[in-house]
Amino acid sequence: MAGHKKKSLTIRYIIAFLLLLIMVFPYLYMVLNSFADWSQVDRKLIPTSFTLHSYEWLLSGGQSAEPRPWIRAFFNSLIVSTGSTVLMMVTGVVVAYALAKLQFRGRNFLNNAILFQMFFPAIILLVPTFLIIQRLGMYDSYWGMILPKALSLWAVFMYTNFFRAIPDTFIEAAKLDGASDWQIIFRIILPMSKSITIVVFLFLFMERWTELLWDMIVVKSDNMLTLNVLLSQMFGPYGGYPGPMYAASVILTVPIIILFLFFAKQFKEGMQFTLK
Structure with missing residues (x-):
């Protein structure tokens, strides 16, 4: 046996x-x-x-005589991805708290509208979003890349479900002590949501880090190029160089892998909740 x-x-x-x-x-x-x-x-x-020939070829600009702004592109991607992710998480927490813990007229309608909107592909809003950014004077700027990505309905959905599982007694006790809703969110609710926050952060950062279409549309100057846009421009004429293409793919994945390895324990705990 x-x-x-x-x-x-x-x-x-x-x-x-x-x-x-x-x-x-x-x-x-x-x-x-x-x-x-x-x-x-x-x-x-x-x-x-x-x-290391593929990496040397890639970082030296390939067959172009002009070196490509790789370091600047990397930091552009880091700034845009971090800024967008932080805004998406803040708006997600605030909206989710209102949907999960506050009583107001139209709450159910708003919640259903968010769920309904999640079924629409983001590309249908690409043209109107671009026109708005252009008219606001944010074309070819960090704000033009960050602000349109400042809200994630998926983050709202995840946080709403998590906040509903938090007992209302914590919030009622805090209000009796004179705490405002903002204090409750950032001093009570958010510290209790570390596991799900790590999951949301990793997925949002990964999604924004790999964004290509929007950054390609809203960026014009070389100094504002993100890493994805720079790679796409480079491999248009150099698609016949598979070695450097593999090297570029590795460079893109390294930051994501480092984040996942660093937050592996918290990510596992958060995923256990989402799968319940």
Whole structure:
């Protein structure tokens, strides 16, 4: 009996390892080919000769005589992604608190409207949003990239469900002590929501970090280019260079991987709540 259980457990471990390998191998393949000699890129399943040629070619501007603003583009992406994520989280917390804990006329209608709006693709608002930003004089600026991404209905939905699980007694006790709604949100509700906040932060930051279409439309000058836009411009004429393309993909994923590894424990706790 014990031998049968041990054999069954071994089979499960083998199956889990194979599934993990299937999921991880595409990324591993990309990393290996980003360091592979160009003569082996996409020609061997696992390259045997490695070099930094792809990264050197990429960071030197490829075949262009003018160096590309990689460092500036990286910090542009960091500023835009961080600013947008912080605004989305703040607006998400405030709106979710109102929907979950405040009583006001039209609350159910507003909640249903938010859920209904989540089914619409964001691209349908692309043109009117661009026209508004242009008329406000925010074209080719940080504000033009950040403000249109200042609200996430998904963040509102996630926070609303979490806040509803927090007992109202905490809020009633705080109001008896004279706390305002803003104090309740940022001193009581938000500290109790660390796990779900990490999940929301990681997903929102990842979504904004990988944004391409909006930044491509609203940015004109080289100094305002984000990393995604710079890479897309570069690989239009250089699509026949797979090694540097793999290197560029690795560069884009590194910040996301670092964040996930740093917040792995909190992310796991938050995901356990969302799956309940």
